[in-house]
Amino acid sequence: MDPGQDDPEWTALREGRESRLTALFGPLLEAPARGIVIGRLAQTLDGRIATRSGNSKWIGGAGDLRHTHRLRALCDAVIVGAGTVRADDPQLTTRLCCGPSPTRVVIDAGRRLGMDYGIFQGGPPTLLATAEPGPARHGTAEPLMVPRAPGGGLDLAALLAALAARGLRKIFVEGGGQTVSGFLRAGLLDRLHVTVAPMILGSGRPAFDLPEVGRIEQGMRFPWTVHDIAPDVLFDIALDRRAPGEAGA
Numbered sequence: 001m002d003p004g005q006d007d008p009e010w011t012a013l014r015e016g017r018e019s020r021l022t023a024l025f026g027p028l029l030e031a032p033a034r035g036i037v038i039g040r041l042a043q044t045l046d047g048r049i050a051t052r053s054g055n056s057k058w059i060g061g062a063g064d065l066r067h068t069h070r071l072r073a074l075c076d077a078v079i080v081g082a083g084t085v086r087a088d089d090p091q092l093t094t095r096l097c098c099g100p101s102p103t104r105v106v107i108d109a110g111r112r113l114g115m116d117y118g119i120f121q122g123g124p125p126t127l128l129a130t131a132e133p134g135p136a137r138h139g140t141a142e143p144l145m146v147p148r149a150p151g152g153g154l155d156l157a158a159l160l161a162a163l164a165a166r167g168l169r170k171i172f173v174e175g176g177g178q179t180v181s182g183f184l185r186a187g188l189l190d191r192l193h194v195t196v197a198p199m200i201l202g203s204g205r206p207a208f209d210l211p212e213v214g215r216i217e218q219g220m221r222f223p224w225t226v227h228d229i230a231p232d233v234l235f236d237i238a239l240d241r242r243a244p245g246e247a248g249a
Contacts, residue, residue, distance in 0.1 A: 006098045010070065014099065021070075024227055024236055027191055028074045028170060035169025037160065037188055037241075039180040040071060041207050042195040042232075048204035049177045054087050056176075063229030064195045066096050068174065071193070073099025075172040077127075077163055081179035082108040089117050092174070093124060103168055105129055106141065107179060109154045115139035129159055156186050181209040187243030194235045210244050220244055 012019040042060035050056035093101040101124040111132035120139030127144045149155045227234040
């Protein structure tokens with residue numbers, strides 16, 4: 001199959017017909033008025049998303065890549081952190097599926113990224129979410145001023161509000177691990193998609209960075225469904241904007 005073409009099940013889903021993909025993507029298609037925020041990570045069996053040096057291409061296989069592009073096509077905006085841009089220089093488009101590319105949002109609180117990355121040199125509309133004043137354009141990206149959170153970094157709830165004010169309510173937090181963890185810590189994720197690849201690194205960067213717990217029962221528990229995205233397995237997790245440590249989390 002040509003990478004730009006999709007199977008009949010994806011076509012059926014986009015046309016509003018029943019599909020084997022409905023259970024997985026249905027929450028995005030039926031998002032409430034407030035919108036939906038979905039995070040995504042690809043990790044090894046031992047919970048690593050990159051080597052210690054930051055190399056992460058490619059933990060997920062072909063099924064995970066296609067799934068990621070489909071999430072982009074169903075969302076209004078895709079968010080990545082500055083570290084992901086620095087490490088991967090991603091395009092964040094829908095090259096592997098039929099559907100529109102979302103608005104791209106780069107979180108760079110201190111405005112430290114240069115303008116030589118591809119994401120700032122054309123393509124779909126791009127926003128630079130930052131707390132640092134500067135020029136009216138960052139390459140081809142439009143700066144979006146967002147206040148800082150008390151502990152540093154951007155106020156992610158304020159960022160979501162600013163995006164909603166622009167009509168961007170279906171939000172895909174694509175990475176990296178620190179960015180997804182930040183939304184999770186703040187209780188801002190409705191769903192979390194975690195791809196687990198049949199690979200063990202034995203060392204490297206962990207998938208999540210969350211507050212330490214002293215007892216097993218203090219960890220987050222949640223319902224999930226499992227999907228085959230060969231050669232990997234995908235866990236679709238319902239979080240409903242619960243933060244670690246909250247009752248029922």
